[in-house]
Amino acid sequence: MNLLEVENLCIWDAGTNETIVHNSSFHVKQGSCLAIVGESGSGKSVTCRSLMRLNKAWIRQSGDIRFKGEDVNLLSAKEMRKKRGKELCMIMQNGMRAFDPSCVVGVHCKETLGAHFDWSKSEMEAKMKRAMESVMLKDPISLLNKYPHQMSGGMLQRMMIALALVFTPDLIIADEPTTALDTISQYEVIEQLLLLRENMGTSMIFISHDLGVVRKIADDVLVMKDGEIIERGPINMVFTEAQHEYTQYLVSTRRALSHHFKKLIGEEL
Amino acid sequence: MLSVSHVEKSYKTGGLFSNERQEVLRKVSFECSHGECLGIIGESGSGKSTLGRLLLGIEKPDRGSVLFEGENVSDHAVRLGNISAVFQDYTSSINPFFTVEAAIMEPLLQQKKTRVDAKSKVDRLLNHVGLDSSYRKKYPHELSGGEVQRVCMARAISTEPKCIVLDESISSLDVSVQIQVLELLKTLKSIYKMSYIFITHDIQAAAYICDRVIIFRSGQIEEIVPIAKLKDVQSDYARKLLKHIITF
Numbered sequence: 001m002n003l004l005e006v007e008n009l010c011i012w013d014a015g016t017n018e019t020i021v022h023n024s025s026f027h028v029k030q031g032s033c034l035a036i037v038g039e040s041g042s043g044k045s046v047t048c049r050s051l052m053r054l055n056k057a058w059i060r061q062s063g064d065i066r067f068k069g070e071d072v073n074l075l076s077a078k079e080m081r082k083k084r085g086k087e088l089c090m091i092m093q094n095g096m097r098a099f100d101p102s103c104v105v106g107v108h109c110k111e112t113l114g115a116h117f118d119w120s121k122s123e124m125e126a127k128m129k130r131a132m133e134s135v136m137l138k139d140p141i142s143l144l145n146k147y148p149h150q151m152s153g154g155m156l157q158r159m160m161i162a163l164a165l166v167f168t169p170d171l172i173i174a175d176e177p178t179t180a181l182d183t184i185s186q187y188e189v190i191e192q193l194l195l196l197r198e199n200m201g202t203s204m205i206f207i208s209h210d211l212g213v214v215r216k217i218a219d220d221v222l223v224m225k226d227g228e229i230i231e232r233g234p235i236n237m238v239f240t241e242a243q244h245e246y247t248q249y250l251v252s253t254r255r256a257l258s259h260h261f262k263k264l265i266g267e268e269l
Numbered sequence: 270m271l272s273v274s275h276v277e278k279s280y281k282t283g284g285l286f287s288n289e290r291q292e293v294l295r296k297v298s299f300e301c302s303h304g305e306c307l308g309i310i311g312e313s314g315s316g317k318s319t320l321g322r323l324l325l326g327i328e329k330p331d332r333g334s335v336l337f338e339g340e341n342v343s344d345h346a347v348r349l350g351n352i353s354a355v356f357q358d359y360t361s362s363i364n365p366f367f368t369v370e371a372a373i374m375e376p377l378l379q380q381k382k383t384r385v386d387a388k389s390k391v392d393r394l395l396n397h398v399g400l401d402s403s404y405r406k407k408y409p410h411e412l413s414g415g416e417v418q419r420v421c422m423a424r425a426i427s428t429e430p431k432c433i434v435l436d437e438s439i440s441s442l443d444v445s446v447q448i449q450v451l452e453l454l455k456t457l458k459s460i461y462k463m464s465y466i467f468i469t470h471d472i473q474a475a476a477y478i479c480d481r482v483i484i485f486r487s488g489q490i491e492e493i494v495p496i497a498k499l500k501d502v503q504s505d506y507a508r509k510l511l512k513h514i515i516t517f
Contacts, residue, residue, distance in 0.1 A: 039443045254444050254445070
């Protein structure tokens with residue numbers, strides 16, 4: 001069953017009349033992970049924000065976005081707000097910008113949870129604590145009392161995942177969640193996302209420009225270039241028998257980077 | 270050529286009147302010779318960017334010294350035209366009111382070169398970094414990330430420095446562009462014979478270009494290894510780091 005179906009999605013800038021995404025159609029199956037890859041400026045983030053209806057007011061969209069059979073475009077702002085977080089959850093690229101800098105992380109979490117559930121304060125805290133422990137954040141209570149700037153990017157990224165765990169959404173949209181992180185935090189965040197899929201059967205849309213990460217986590221891939229989907233298919237097929245020149249180029253450059261490293265480490269190529 | 274000995278650095282933490290200090294660097298010593306590419310690998314928050322700023326002489330160490338060919342880098346005359354830098358955030362590293370041409374000429378004019386000399390050099394520099402002369406009149410916001418980073422490199426090599434500090438200069442680029450920039454760095458190195466200090470968290474990129482890497486952790490050097498011996502690292506931390514790399 002398809003959880004999300006997108007048909008003929010067009011996105012354009014009403015100010016300049018420039019088309020950002022041309023006629024893209026794709027779907028996400030229940031429990032699977034779809035990756036969108038492409039270079040910066042290819043329209044991957046705009047596509048994802050349009051699914052959540054979070055684009056700026058002058059960015060207009062047309063086409064069908066059906067989430068669980070319901071057309072997202074027809075929902076009122078209030079209904080949409082109910083869906084965000086609880087059913088569609090987004091993990092942002094930059095942890096520092098995703099949290100409210102003026103209050104401690106715990107306040108932000110409580111506000112978010114309070115908007116969707118009528119849990120008591122202690123209930124929220126207990127649930128949050130359990131979720132944070134499962135994403136390997138040690139000492140959750142003291143972390144909840146810290147400001148975003150006192151935590152590292154990797155920790156904030158895991159906070160966002162923990163928040164997603166509490167909501168148990170049907171679809172998680174992860175927009176370059178590992179790009180700003182260093183090697184070890186990147187690995188940990190990926191592990192957490194894999195666990196999340198395993199334990200809760202959540203579907204996921206994963207955006208990245210790093211094919212190495214995509215290969216580890218996704219089932220299907222879309223390759224985007226200049227707002228168009230130029231290639232799609234199951235992950236292994238796209239990477240081994242890429243049809244489009246551009247996909248081949250992306251794969252070969254990524255391989256060149258790893259190749260040298262593997263040679264040094266003496267891994268099998 | 271560049272020698273760092275027993276460098277320590279700490280910053281004030283807490284409020285305005287607090288005396289608490291956080292140690293960022295602890296007894297760091299290493300050397301970088303002519304024409305070498307030295308990688309500094311560490312997690313975010315390990316103090317590698319602070320080290321980069323000390324090498325550039327933008328900040329002074331609390332204790333210890335950073336010497337460039339025997340002289341202290343905090344002296345402006347020592348580093349003028351000899352050490353340059355390329356930073357991570359390409360959006361903020363070129364004055365938005367400058368054209369590409371003006372940005373590249375800036376360090377040349379600092380060296381009391383005449384405007385005519387400097388102008389004639391811009392074309393050649395742009396050529397070296399793989400851009401053509403049509404870029405001269407463009408402004409930074411009209412260029413893509415990879416192109417701006419190339420302009421930054423052209424600016425960095427304009428004075429033909431002996432050493433360039435690259436602080437996460439490729440981390441915010443797409444993987445496909447990263448390869449192009451790394452290749453460019455290799456070519457530039459063969460032309461100008463300078464040394465690179467390559468600060469990054471990406472071991473794969475470091476493995477691509479460096480001769481020797483320093484593995485850096487919470488303000489201390491964990492291990493220094495030649496790149497060919499990367500797989501024989503001794504310390505636990507370095508092993509952990511290698512194990513956590515996602516290859517393709």
